[in-house]
Amino acid sequence: MGFASNTSTTTTVPNDVAGTSHKRTGPLVIVTILFFMWGLLTSLNDVLIPHLRAVYTLSYVQAMLVQFCFFGAYFIVSLPAGMLIRKIGYQSGAVAGLVIAAAGCALFYPAASRGYALFLFAFFVLAAGITTLQVAANPYVTALGDPRTASSRLTLTQAFNSLGTTVAPTLGGMLILSGAGALAADRIHLLPAAQQALYRAKEAATVQGPYLALAGMLLLLAILFAAARLPRIVHHDDAAPAGLRALLSHRNLVLGAIGIFLYVGGEVSIGSFLINFLGDDTVAGLTPAAAAHYVSCYWGGAMIGRFIGFAVMRRVSPGRALAFNAGCAIAFILTAIFSHGHIAMWAILAVGLFNSIMFPTIFSMALHRLGNLTGHASGVLCMAIVGGALVPFVQGVAADSVGLHWSFLVPAACYTFIFYFGLAHAGMYQAGRD
Structure with a gap:
């Protein structure tokens, strides 16, 4: 996390x-x-x-x-x-x-x-x-x-x-x-x-x-x-306080704040529903105690993915790496929604691996070229962590209304925006190089 x-x-x-x-x-x-x-x-x-x-x-x-x-x-x-x-x-x-x-x-x-x-x-x-x-x-x-x-x-x-x-x-x-x-x-x-x-x-x-x-x-x-x-x-308070309008004039920061909000929300939301999902008879039918061990796989995947990402991102642009991981997360969530048994179980757990690089990558991309506004912008991004409070609540509404399986479309939608942000930044990065 x-x-x-x-x-x-x-x-x-x-x-x-x-x-x-x-x-x-x-x-x-x-x-x-x-x-x-x-x-x-x-x-x-x-x-x-x-x-x-x-x-x-x-x-x-x-x-x-x-x-x-x-x-x-x-x-x-x-x-x-x-x-x-x-x-x-x-x-x-x-x-x-x-x-x-x-x-x-x-x-x-x-x-x-x-x-x-x-x-x-x-x-x-x-x-x-x-x-x-x-x-x-x-x-x-x-x-x-x-x-x-x-x-x-x-x-x-x-x-x-x-x-x-x-x-x-x-x-x-x-x-x-x-x-x-x-x-x-x-x-x-x-x-x-x-x-x-x-x-x-x-x-x-x-x-x-x-x-x-x-x-x-x-x-x-x-x-x-x-x-x-x-x-x-x-x-040392050398920098003058930055007005909200000055901060919001930077498109990268606005998109990054939305990205942090949705990433934290999606990651936390999936983790919050995992034990119930794995306990579903159409998935694995696990007891809560047994399912808890597999939740560790979800978070452990993020830990492993950070080391993989560290090596890969020395050669791949941050935007492309972010878009790839978000695309994989979407694919695995949809697989979990539309399948059953162990395929659904391991698909949803695999999302943790692709969560790994998202937070630091979105954070750094959002602060790109902000100069003396960087410190103030960091505060905005940290407040966007409130997505962890609101997105699980939205998925809860969906789970009560349309069922637990279909409710995972909520985090899938979160990763869809992150996929877009990664592609948009990759395009700007390539244009800058050209």
Whole structure:
């Protein structure tokens, strides 16, 4: 997933850490763990959505409120988080993000007995902490070492973020879904009201232990981060604030913002519906616990694809690579819609492989030749991550209306725009060379 929240100002990073590389290793390990943790926490939603849907007998639209609350926090909290960090500093900001995320995880404990609404609030608080953490922690990747090797460090931390998204579904399946014995909705409704409440509290309680453990880990990381000797990052607001009209006058940026919105929405939407899709009798008929292992394949494909893309894109233009990957994603989604059994299962899982390069490629293409507007434009692109809140909600409406299989036309439509953006940029790139 690897969403990077960028600030809208330039920064300089005086190296306050002693010059030897071994003294930077400890702080770099801590920062890398942060990347792993927010990947893990984000991807765990794919396990919790079908679980909470079964426990509370929710419609698909109601279940997608999880992603609506989670990714809505990116849109709502990003700017306040940036203001907070300017006031208290990057290191204190990262600690604050960890503490807020820990509070969100701790809220899962009372939510198990209070109902779905408190779960949604817990998701929002958790995502608010992750958003604050990302805004604060990303600059340290470039600060901890030689500026000439900053890109390699960023690649390493992003790889661990992808590792978190890959292991989370399997881990969640083992800790949350394996002990759950969810009844069918029609059987739940046959129970007396008191037994329904008892059943829902018992099934919802399976999340308490894992999320309390995550809260403890986040608090431990907060202590370690507070104690670490990290470089002091100083802001310089040299660039004048960019007006919205000036930013929107750049076609590449507008198309890129739409692309980020639709890419994040499509990727998150597919992941959110995977367990239900793989559990369909016409596809694989898997139990939620078994299906969770295959969700790891979806996110793991994205991790593998990043390494493949890194090599391929040294010879292929970004626009062509993006269009190729989007075209393949569309083809596999349509295959999943119009087929059944293992063909449908592996087709939808294969989309993860082609998601791999999309976010960084769209991001860099959108910022092409923006000059001193780059920092401000980055903020616009990061706010477009709110697509992860809205597109799954739209697919939920479609799933309730026309069925789960046909609802995947929603992410297919998202990738269609990305395919167009890739071709348009490839044409501009070729014209520039000519």
